[in-house]
Amino acid sequence: MAPEPPDTVQAKRRRTAEFVDRVVVPAAGSIDREDRIPAAIVRELADERYFGLGIPTEWGGTGETARATVAVLEELARGSAAIAVLVAVHASVCAIPIVDWGTDLQKEQYLRSLARGERLGGFGLTEPGTGSDAAGLRTRYARESDGFVLRGAKMFISNAVSAGVVLVFATRDPALGHRGISAFLVPAGTPGFSVAQRLDKLGLRGSETTELVLDGVRLGPDALLGPEGDGLKVAFRGLAGGRVGIAACALGVAQAAFDAMRENVRRADANWKRSLLARAYADLLGARALVERAAGRKDRGLAYAADASVAKLVASRAAFSIANAGVDVAGEDGTRAGAAAERLLRDARVFPLVEGTTEIQELILARSLLGSGNEPTV
Numbered sequence: 479m480a481p482e483p484p485d486t487v488q489a490k491r492r493r494t495a496e497f498v499d500r501v502v503v504p505a506a507g508s509i510d511r512e513d514r515i516p517a518a519i520v521r522e523l524a525d526e527r528y529f530g531l532g533i534p535t536e537w538g539g540t541g542e543t544a545r546a547t548v549a550v551l552e553e554l555a556r557g558s559a560a561i562a563v564l565v566a567v568h569a570s571v572c573a574i575p576i577v578d579w580g581t582d583l584q585k586e587q588y589l590r591s592l593a594r595g596e597r598l599g600g601f602g603l604t605e606p607g608t609g610s611d612a613a614g615l616r617t618r619y620a621r622e623s624d625g626f627v628l629r630g631a632k633m634f635i636s637n638a639v640s641a642g643v644v645l646v647f648a649t650r651d652p653a654l655g656h657r658g659i660s661a662f663l664v665p666a667g668t669p670g671f672s673v674a675q676r677l678d679k680l681g682l683r684g685s686e687t688t689e690l691v692l693d694g695v696r697l698g699p700d701a702l703l704g705p706e707g708d709g710l711k712v713a714f715r716g717l718a719g720g721r722v723g724i725a726a727c728a729l730g731v732a733q734a735a736f737d738a739m740r741e742n743v744r745r746a747d748a749n750w751k752r753s754l755l756a757r758a759y760a761d762l763l764g765a766r767a768l769v770e771r772a773a774g775r776k777d778r779g780l781a782y783a784a785d786a787s788v789a790k791l792v793a794s795r796a797a798f799s800i801a802n803a804g805v806d807v808a809g810e811d812g813t814r815a816g817a818a819a820e821r822l823l824r825d826a827r828v829f830p831l832v833e834g835t836t837e838i839q840e841l842i843l844a845r846s847l848l849g850s851g852n853e854p855t856v
């Protein structure tokens with residue numbers, strides 16, 4: 479995709495910032511407290527077309543470049559990390575894999591309704607016993623004359639209570655390793671496909687995180703996304719883009735924590751607080767540069783998976799260290815349940831785990847630096 483002119487990116491950022499200040503910021507505390515994004519806000523997100531983020535206009539989306547996408551996600555996360563993660567997962571690891579790998583029929587079936595927010599999208603790779611080592615997943619599929627049957631369970635799946643479709647990964651035979659894995663589009667309401675539990679989390683509260691059960695889920699032949707056996711390619715390509723988005727979400731939390739810290743330092747100036755503020759600013763700028771670098775490389779059609787890993791690694795670290803310093807600067811008020819500083823710290827703590835842990839980003843980066851190995855790892 480050709481890079482968008484910087485002023486278009488800025489215009490999208492400004493429009494989103496206005497929406498976030500008006501709609502999202504006032505709701506952030508109750509989203510966290512009640513662990514739920516109100517339906518009225520989901521409708522507003524749909525009306526403002528945020529669910530079309532990055533989906534090409536020919537399929538009903540808003541067609542943003544990666545640079546504009548990260549600007550929008552950062553702004554959404556500045557208001558509420560849960561809302562940003564809802565949009566990021568929906569767009570980057572469900573809708574975009576359909577754009578990248580789908581047949582025209584699959585695109586027609588899913589993309590327009592995803593772009594309108596009539597369906598929300600999920601991504602089902604992680605399992606109760608398998609996270610980082612995705613090639614070791616255990617959910618099985620069998621071929622039948624009229625399609626496929628899936629059996630297994632998925633864990634930590636975002637958006638899945640509300641999702642209209644989940645991109646699910648399953649293996650024909652675990653002994654085949656990554657070559658046995660395929661990707662399937664599983665629409666909500668398919669018999670045998672259900673949410674077993676919704677998980678209560680430290681942070682990103684409001685973002686649904688669930689365990690899914692696939693108990694003899696029958697799918698037609700057109701449920702297969704991409705070639706059979708290429709499931710991990712579908713997953714990893716989606717996750718590379720997804721990590722740029724998650725890095726942008728972490729950056730938004732870092733920005734929110736920085737803004738709050740600056741206000742606190744203004745009110746109660748002290749040298750040690752000034753030092754923390756200056757350090758936070760340096761961390762913020764460094765993280766932003768890396769997020770924009772990864773997005774820029776993606777827009778220019780260059781390899782960007784390692785850049786996505788660095789961006790996620792550094793942005794999630796920056797979010798945590800700025801939010802942590804924010805609690806120090808806020809003093810005892812910052813530690814009270816429900817205080818913004820406390821919520822931002824809990825949200826920041828979860829980013830290193832989402833879409834591949836920090837250690838896995840380090841492995842991907844080291845492999846890229848040493849030019850070795852193509853073994854897929856989340």
Ligand SMILES: Cc1cc2nc3c(=O)[nH]c(=O)nc-3n(C[C@H](O)[C@H](O)[C@H](O)COP(=O)(O)OP(=O)(O)OC[C@H]3O[C@@H](n4cnc5c(N)ncnc54)[C@H](O)[C@@H]3O)c2cc1C
Nearest residue numbers: 601602603604608609610634635636831832833834835837
């Ligand atoms: C809020 C949230 C939302 C999520 N949403 C989704 C989603 O929508 N879809 C989805 O599929 N998954 C999702 N996940 C799952 C997430 O991607 C996994 O938690 C992550 O991949 C780690 O898997 P695990 O928890 O099983 O940890 P494990 O893989 O068991 O890892 C445990 C620890 O060991 C480390 N480790 C593992 N392997 C290595 C290695 N080879 N070298 C060094 N260290 C290693 C890890 O870094 C980690 O610290 C979500 C997780 C969270 C917390």
